[in-house]
Amino acid sequence: MFKTLSRRHFLAGSTAAAGALGLGSRAAFAADPLKVGFVYVGPIGDFGWTHGHDVGRKAVEKEFGDKVETTYVESVPEADSERVIRQLAAAGNKLIFTTSFGYMNPTIKVAKQFPDVKFEHATGFKTAPNVSAYNARFYEGRAVIGTIAGHLTETGKFGYIASFPIPEVVMGINAFILAARKVRPDAEISVVWVNSWFDPGKEADAAKVLIDQGCDVITQHTDSAAPIQTAGARGVWCFGQASDMSSFAPEHHATAILDVWAPYYIARTAAVLDGTWQTTNVWQGMKEGMVEMSPYNERLPAEVVEAAEKVRKGILDGSHHAFTGPINDQTGKERVPAGVTMTDEALLTMDWYVEGVTA
Known part of the structure; x- marks a missing residue:
């Protein structure tokens, strides 16, 4: 009851x-x-x-x-x-x-x-x-969708609708662009902060602004399906947040990070x-089953799904970590040397952006 x-x-x-x-x-x-x-x-x-x-x-x-x-x-x-x-x-x-x-x-x-x-x-x-x-470990899912985004983009510009600048959200932004840049090294991600976890109006407006700026992939760390609906209506690929949102944009919802x-x-x-x-x-995270990916959109090319699955399976077996160096910050300064993986403590206090982030 x-x-x-x-x-x-x-x-x-x-x-x-x-x-x-x-x-x-x-x-x-x-x-x-x-x-x-x-x-x-x-x-x-x-x-x-x-x-x-x-x-x-x-x-x-x-x-x-x-x-x-x-x-x-x-x-x-x-x-x-x-x-x-x-x-x-x-x-x-x-x-x-x-x-x-x-x-x-x-x-x-x-x-x-x-x-x-x-x-x-x-x-x-x-x-x-x-x-x-x-x-x-939501960032694990961000590594998967960032990989997909890197393959799908034509402009090399991604849009990210974010809630509040806390380490969890900053971590997700960084994981996404790090993964995308392994596929598209010149890719950039623009972040719009809506200062709310749930505000469909602001989220939709943010998505429109980002798309108008040339972003051809939209993702979010906010809770409504408004960005998905907006992206789908504009013919732009997008990713669901926390739950499967594919019903809101069946043609363009690539996958979702499931909590x-x-x-x-x-x-x-x-x-x-x-x-x-x-x-x-x-x-x-994924290993314990607390983070999963929703079914991939059938419109995704086979090689894109294969690349996403390689990352996902690597996370499961421990051979892949989203924050293994070399990693530079926005200014170009090396923050994580080659071959070194960031500790949980460092991730949980993350307050800096990696290269490729405009926020």
């Missing part, structure tokens, strides 16, 4: 829910299902990031049935997340997934006030005795149910 609440109705009813929690006997409480809360930065209908997390929530429901009851609150601004997280904890949720980078500090703060509640924060790096962190959260959500819920939950901090 699950409950869905808008922010307004959730906040209005949370006090009553918290009060009702105290009315049951200990025996009744023990028999109650585990209440699991999810906090989403966008709407579940974004067909991207939040949609992917909600697929994971539904998988938890399917796996555990009446043993769990899930609740989600969608479209929660990062600036207002502390209040929503606190209300979920007060309402009796014993496991809470907070699914946006900007929820990190609010999650840590609320966790101190509810030590008996387990918290799981996506894409952050801070942990606590009752807070775990989990992240996906696969269900196995992690099921495992962490099971750990709370059986009492084995412990604080962890994981960063998983």
Whole structure:
């Protein structure tokens, strides 16, 4: 079973829910299902990031049935997340997934006030005795789509619609152009920052601007399908974000980077149910199944698919890493020597662009 609440109705009813929690006997409480809360930065209908997390929530429901009851609150601004997280904890949720980078500090703060509640924060790096962190190696998928883009482009100009300049996003931009330049050495990527995770209007406008500037491949690190729709309407190749967006541009959606959260959500819920939950901090990718690629567009030439698969399989068997040198930054300064692979610590603090990025 699950409950869905808008922010307004959730906040209005949370006090009553918290009060009702105290009315049951200990025996009744023990028999109650585990209440699991999810906090989403966008709407579940974004067909991207939040949609992917909600697929994971539904998988938890399917796996555990009446043993769990899930609740989600969608479209929660990062600036207002502390209040929503606190209300979920007060309402009796014993496991809470907070699914946006900007929820990190609010999650840590609320966790101190509810030590008996387990918290799981996506894409952050801070942990606590009752807070775990989990992240996906999205950059691995960027290496695959960058390879495809390098083969498809005629102008050598790519457009990238980005949300916020945090390391995760910067890392993705760099991985994309590094892979593309292995195919097309003179390629350049133009970045438009929309300063939002989900704003279809701004995302569509950004795509139009980039295409008008000569970019013949569009990709994104934002959550709506608007860039895909815009690119498809203009006959420009594009890549889905977080979920398969091919239905929005069947002819020009080359593939998508898929975020696969269900196995992690099921495992962490099971750990709370059986009492084995412990604080962890994981960063998983293709090898662990947290990152996958959607089916390749049938219109892609066979040699392009072959090149993409070579990169993907190399990531799986460990023979390929998106950030193995030589790598120079925007100024031409060598940042990573030939044959050296950047450490996870260096990647997670990345605040510089590689050659070929215009941002």
